[in-house]
Amino acid sequence: MAPDKKPKKDDAKKFKKMKNKTKTKIKKKKSKNVSSVPMDNRAIDSEWWDIFWRRNSPTLGSNEPSNEEEGFKIFFRVSKKTFEYICSLVREDLISRPPSGLINIEGRLLSVEKQVAIALRRLASGESQVSVGASFGVGQSTVSQVTWRFIEAMEERAKHHLKWPDSSKMDEIKSKFEAFSGLPNCCGAIDATHIIMTLPAVETSDDWCDQEKNYSMFVQGVVDNEMRFLDIVTGWPGGMPISRLLKCSGFHKLCESGERLTGKVGMPTKGEEIREYIVDGANFPLLPWLITPYEDNDLEIPMLEFNQMLEAARAAAVKAFSELKGGWRILSKVMWRPDKRKLPSIILVCCLLHNIIIDCGDNLHPDVVLSGHHDSDYIGQSCKHIDPIGRTIRENMTKHLQHCKEKASCIHNI
Amino acid sequence: MVCSVSTGKSGPNWLDRLRSSRGFPSGEASNLENFLNNPTSPDLKQPDPISDHNLDPNPSKNDPGFDRIQKEDNQLFDVMTNVLFELFNYGDSNNGNFPKIKKSCRKQSNPRIYIPSNNDINENVKVHSEKESRSDDDNSQVAGVKESSENLVLRRNEEEGDMSKGNLSGFSLTEVTVIDTSYKSWKFEKLLYRKKNVWKVRDKKGASVNVGSKKKRKQSASFMNGEKKQKVVDKEGSGREPEFASNEVTYPTNKSVEGHEKVVDTAGKILKKKEANLKSEKGSTPVILIKSIPPRQRRDATARHCEHCSFATGGVCAVGVCAVAEWSCGGGVASGCGGGVDAGCSGFRSSWWWWVCALWVRWYWGRGGDTVGVWCLTSCGANVVCGELVGSDLV
Numbered sequence: 001m002a003p004d005k006k007p008k009k010d011d012a013k014k015f016k017k018m019k020n021k022t023k024t025k026i027k028k029k030k031s032k033n034v035s036s037v038p039m040d041n042r043a044i045d046s047e048w049w050d051i052f053w054r055r056n057s058p059t060l061g062s063n064e065p066s067n068e069e070e071g072f073k074i075f076f077r078v079s080k081k082t083f084e085y086i087c088s089l090v091r092e093d094l095i096s097r098p099p100s101g102l103i104n105i106e107g108r109l110l111s112v113e114k115q116v117a118i119a120l121r122r123l124a125s126g127e128s129q130v131s132v133g134a135s136f137g138v139g140q141s142t143v144s145q146v147t148w149r150f151i152e153a154m155e156e157r158a159k160h161h162l163k164w165p166d167s168s169k170m171d172e173i174k175s176k177f178e179a180f181s182g183l184p185n186c187c188g189a190i191d192a193t194h195i196i197m198t199l200p201a202v203e204t205s206d207d208w209c210d211q212e213k214n215y216s217m218f219v220q221g222v223v224d225n226e227m228r229f230l231d232i233v234t235g236w237p238g239g240m241p242i243s244r245l246l247k248c249s250g251f252h253k254l255c256e257s258g259e260r261l262t263g264k265v266g267m268p269t270k271g272e273e274i275r276e277y278i279v280d281g282a283n284f285p286l287l288p289w290l291i292t293p294y295e296d297n298d299l300e301i302p303m304l305e306f307n308q309m310l311e312a313a314r315a316a317a318v319k320a321f322s323e324l325k326g327g328w329r330i331l332s333k334v335m336w337r338p339d340k341r342k343l344p345s346i347i348l349v350c351c352l353l354h355n356i357i358i359d360c361g362d363n364l365h366p367d368v369v370l371s372g373h374h375d376s377d378y379i380g381q382s383c384k385h386i387d388p389i390g391r392t393i394r395e396n397m398t399k400h401l402q403h404c405k406e407k408a409s410c411i412h413n414i
Numbered sequence: 415m416v417c418s419v420s421t422g423k424s425g426p427n428w429l430d431r432l433r434s435s436r437g438f439p440s441g442e443a444s445n446l447e448n449f450l451n452n453p454t455s456p457d458l459k460q461p462d463p464i465s466d467h468n469l470d471p472n473p474s475k476n477d478p479g480f481d482r483i484q485k486e487d488n489q490l491f492d493v494m495t496n497v498l499f500e501l502f503n504y505g506d507s508n509n510g511n512f513p514k515i516k517k518s519c520r521k522q523s524n525p526r527i528y529i530p531s532n533n534d535i536n537e538n539v540k541v542h543s544e545k546e547s548r549s550d551d552d553n554s555q556v557a558g559v560k561e562s563s564e565n566l567v568l569r570r571n572e573e574e575g576d577m578s579k580g581n582l583s584g585f586s587l588t589e590v591t592v593i594d595t596s597y598k599s600w601k602f603e604k605l606l607y608r609k610k611n612v613w614k615v616r617d618k619k620g621a622s623v624n625v626g627s628k629k630k631r632k633q634s635a636s637f638m639n640g641e642k643k644q645k646v647v648d649k650e651g652s653g654r655e656p657e658f659a660s661n662e663v664t665y666p667t668n669k670s671v672e673g674h675e676k677v678v679d680t681a682g683k684i685l686k687k688k689e690a691n692l693k694s695e696k697g698s699t700p701v702i703l704i705k706s707i708p709p710r711q712r713r714d715a716t717a718r719h720c721e722h723c724s725f726a727t728g729g730v731c732a733v734g735v736c737a738v739a740e741w742s743c744g745g746g747v748a749s750g751c752g753g754g755v756d757a758g759c760s761g762f763r764s765s766w767w768w769w770v771c772a773l774w775v776r777w778y779w780g781r782g783g784d785t786v787g788v789w790c791l792t793s794c795g796a797n798v799v800c801g802e803l804v805g806s807d808l809v
Binding site: 155159162163164205206207208231232233234235236237239240241244248249250251253254260340341344345347348 | 590608
């Protein structure tokens with residue numbers, strides 16, 4: 001959006017001058033001038049929704065919602081309140097000012113609300129630009145421009161919705177993880193998923209070809225107990241092994257250098273301490289700060305119980321990615337020859353929108369269909385890498401949890 | 415100079431006329447061969463500005479003071495002149511005032527394509543350093559070697575070979591745009607090297623994270639045989655100091671950002687330098703231009719036959735798209751339908767529909783059309799219905 005900013009300022013200056021000159025005239029003919037010259041479209045536009053709803057509500061078929069509020073959520077994945085918040089975030093970047101502003105077929109400037117709605121619909125449905133344009137009465141080119149402007153604006157304006165939590169927030173996350181999974185000091189769950197695409201037959205590197213012979217791009221994310229993304233990395237090709245993906249991430253670097261997941265907690269059994277950690281499945285390596293489940297065939301009961309706890313915590317990441325790809329279907333549909341420089345931005349913005357929904361206390365409509373697993377077509381490949389310190393930590397945790405269980409059963413019996 | 419003239423296609427009379435018009439001795443082809451092999455032939459009257467200048471009768475020569483200074487500096491002057499001749503490739507000096515440097519013909523009698531192997535890294539480095547010195551040379555265009563597609567590929571290979579100083583030979587290279595929220599600056603570009611299961615990540619020098627600025631890309635990226643010219647320039651700028659971090663995985667730092675700016679500046683300077691070079695040469699030595707630009711394109715901007723694309727063998731460019739030089743006619747260009755639209759229709763290029771599409775795009779742009787509004791007239795490959803957008807599925 002940087003290139004658009006200067007002309008906008010110039011435009012704003014021009015219109016200030018215009019306003020001063022015509023001040024007296026405007027006073028005399030208030031309503032007429034305002035309606036004929038769209039000086040500023042800061043006023044919240046709701047007309048677009050009425051038209052959109054009339055045009056598209058029948059398309060919902062048997063799942064037709066009982067009221068417009070629900071319909072809004074199905075179409076745009078967010079409530080009207082959250083929608084207004086998103087509009088407020090990007091208003092400065094998307095506001096249309098003549099002569100450079102986007103105009104629709106009738107020659108009127110596109111309101112920020114309509115632009116956000118177009119972009120959200122495109123991301124939420126994953127339908128073609130033509131279909132989305134038809135549902136709003138705009139052309140494909142407009143959908144393309146509006147969506148990209150929205151993505152660029154969100155990249156800049158919504159960054160604060162995706163950040164690593166501070167220590168007080170982290171304490172809260174840890175206690176909630178422990179409450180529903182039983183794992184102490186767990187800071188989050190990590191997972192990765194493939195964003196599948198088609199690429200030109202010529203001049204396409206095999207690096208993008210993954211284990212299932214799809215061209216794909218990875219997105220790796222760490223989530224908290226509320227399925228909020230705390231850290232993501234995307235842009236790396238799907239042909240990369242997950243262990244390498246992890247190693248390429250800044251998260252790995254920070255953890256290895258002791259700048260992240262550094263908090264400790266005492267373990268009452270032996271007086272040992274365990275550092276903060278995150279959890280995931282067997283496709284990630286076992287590290288001191290990344291705990292994975294036991295994989296042997298003949299596991300003892302404490303190990304199996306540990307695996308269950310780990311699975312409960314890990315489910316947060318699996319569900320988060322399922323909601324991400326189910327809610328923002330542009331990520332779950334096979335993209336047709338996307339620009340690989342733009343695709344990471346689109347993935348990021350979908351993650352930001354996912355977080356905004358959570359931060360605003362919103363949630364996906366139950367009618368939005370989610371798949372059981374975000375990467376259902378991919379067979380999990382276990383990573384054989386086991387760090388000795390990580391193994392020791394995992395064993396200590398298992399013992400500690402077993403001890404806690406025995407202690408609790410004793411108290412219960414008494 | 416005459417090497418760009420296709421002797422196979424033109425008759426001897428025409429060649430004779432050209433020779434005589436340029437002041438070269440006319441005769442049989444063998445004489446011409448001799449002429450090429452022995453540029454110091456006494457028959458030759460080379461339009462050499464430096465030697466002309468030296469031989470030019472100067473009124474100040476009558477001045478005894480001038481003679482004295484000339485004698486004192488004679489040795490130094492000879493050395494400098496030889497160096498200049500060597501540097502600008504004007505051929506050997508035919509001035510009798512200073513000793514001639516015997517020089518073998520620069521060109522091989524039977525040129526063969528050089529394919530660099532892993533063992534030839536040191537040799538590659540030498541070639542690369544020579545190339546660098548050439549690119550620094552203001553008169554590098556004078557060399558005027560017509561770079562065929564093989565040469566371009568070779569140059570790229572050489573550069574990649576140079577990049578492979580850190581044991582990266584044999585690795586495939588992919589440029590990736592990464593977003594990682596662990597860093598202060600979320601978005602950056604990386605070079606990903608892969609050799610089977612070995613993956614290595616390097617910082618991309620001269621990387622730009624300015625995504626979505628199609629105008630910039632249009633201006634800077636001109637396509638030549640499926641390779642972005644910008645890349646070559648970038649590599650010229652970046653290839654000089656191939657600094658790699660010791661770790662396999664490197665991370666963006668402020669230092670690399672500074673380096674990036676410097677590289678962009680360098681690349682810009684080189685471009686400007688070359689432009690200025692071309693302009694100055696245009697006025698003085700038009701023959702050189704004949705060498706660097708294929709004759710057909712020079713004569714007719716709407717030439718239909720493309721010499722740069724993969725359809726060189728009898729292929730017909732869509733309305734001389736390649737002659738515009740802003741985008742190639744699609745030979746190996748990922749930009750697809752006439753260029754500019756990412757991904758595009760290169761997959762079905764063999765189909766005649768591609769040409770229809772390319773024609774349409776050209777017409778559309780001619781009318782000031784927007785690239786994102788370009789439509790394809792037919793399907794662009796598998797799973798795409800008729801009428802789908804040409805280019806990216808995304809915005």
